Structure formats: structure tokens, C-alpha cells
Amino acid sequence: MAGDEKPGKPEVCAVGGCGQPAVRSLSAKKVKQVLPDLKIGDVGRRAHLCRDHYKAFRKKTKEERELDRAAW
Ligand SMILES: [Zn+2]
Numbered sequence: 001m002a003g004d005e006k007p008g009k010p011e012v013c014a015v016g017g018c019g020q021p022a023v024r025s026l027s028a029k030k031v032k033q034v035l036p037d038l039k040i041g042d043v044g045r046r047a048h049l050c051r052d053h054y055k056a057f058r059k060k061t062k063e064e065r066e067l068d069r070a071a072w
């Protein structure tokens with residue numbers, strides 16, 4: 001058993017029109033907050049993201065953190 005991987009029930013990316021296999025499950029609220037441009041369907045509390053969209057999410061949250069830290 002490897003983490004939240006469920007054999008037989010592959011999760012796909014929650015972003016509308018993406019359909020790639022999900023690598024991470026995140027708080028849907030947080031994802032919508034960070035990536036408001038993405039069409040996240042009605043996924044409940046957890047949104048599954050594929051590698052590409054998770055990368056975009058990480059990039060965005062990193063930028064936000066760095067903006068915080070670089071308070072001029
Ligand atoms: Zn995706």
C-alpha cells in the first residue's frame with residue numbers, strides 16, 4: 001500500500017477538460033484560491049491534480065510565499 005493510491009480506482013485531475021491521472025490530492029478550497037483560472041469541478045473537499053497542474057499549483061504557492069518573505 002503506497003499512500004493514497006487506490007488500485008482499481010484511478011483518480012483523474014479535477015481540472016475540467018484535463019483528464020490526466022492525478023498525482024496529488026489537495027484541499028479543493030485551496031486549489032480554487034490559488035488557481036482561480038482553472039475550472040475545478042464539484043469535487044467535494046479534495047481536489048485531485050495531475051502532475052502538470054500540481055506543478056502549477058506549487059509554482060503559484062511558492063511565488064506567494066516568496067512575495068510574503070520579500071516584503072520590501
Ligand atoms: Zn490536470
